[in-house]
Amino acid sequence: MSDSTHDTHLAADPYRALATLHGAGRGSLTDAVAQALRAAIVSLAMEPGMMIDKLAICERMGVSRFPVSAALAKLAAAGLVEVLPQRGTRVMPIVMHDIRQHLFIRSALEVETVRMLASADRDSSDDTLDTLEANLARQREVVAAGLRPEFHTLDLGFHEILLDAIGLPRVKEIVAVSRSALDRARRLMASPERHANTLLEHERIVDAIRAGDADAAAQAMHRHLDEVVAELRRFAGERPDLFKE
Template identity: 50%
Template structure:
């Protein structure tokens, strides 16, 4: 991948995940060429790669658009995360060190402040860090890579879902996970993690039904085309 393609790819991916480019929006290649000061090739290459990631649709004779979010992708991502993260906390709880628990408590304290301030962006960052602190403690690189991939699939939907109510619910669910870890109770920690992830999927299902222009239910992804 050339430096130009990598730069364009990174910028477009971030704009899509941060919802600056909304699901279903058409993508103007010429405007991107001007914005990044590049030829059409790096832009086309970047869009092809983003299509492989499920973030862009390339439509023959019509151009490219930001992919809507597929419910089947969300369901699959949660199906992957649920057993891995439940077993993660089950394994970590019995031997949780005071030092590590103190770090988790510090993160949770900042989560609480973010909810009180209504700072969705900061809460999202801390939420990711909370789970990452557990994954890094487990220290199974392939598990981390698999969970990270599933979380990226969920990123756009999670940002749309981030209402004040969902943030407060997530905080309570994280509190239950943390309490079980502090008690060194692996079964309780796994149960709390399952409740947390099940709640996310349940609320995502409601969100999908209420936003048909943003989400797609049971639609197969389009075949890859040249840009």
């Protein structure tokens, strides 16, 4: 994966995304700092493994040390930062063991989702196929234009269309939790090549659903999610500082 993949993520000033805060009470100020830090971590402005400079955050956001410390405690509980004894606090590296667990959950649920859709009555699935085709058409446009944030949104939408179609909201909620936990890893892989491959994988899933081939749809989804693991392993070999087992 080329270095250009990460140009927009890993900039020289990791605190550039943090805005100055004004006029908030102590509790709401802590929440605002936590929200800003969470966004910076998930967007990779603050990269995995980076040591956090509390003073720099205070100066950047115009706040005292208390709301920063309280915000970091919240993020530690959420697994986004970790406290290293005698060293300080750092952005949590991406944990491969957690990634494998969340992808296992997604595979178990989304493979069965497309299997159900491919087995469904054609009349009931026509609207879903039309919606998927519209999503794929837009994916093709943004891949051709190299629009990474837009592709991220469409990728999310593609999987939501599938999950909405089976009418099982609890399943969708569980998948959403696992997708959120994978967000940093997915953004690391946001290369033009990966997006082009993802588009092809999505097209194979839709082709199998349209053909009513439940096994092919399940296999296509399984391969799609397996490729995420394979890509992460390749990238972890190139940037081991961003990951831990």
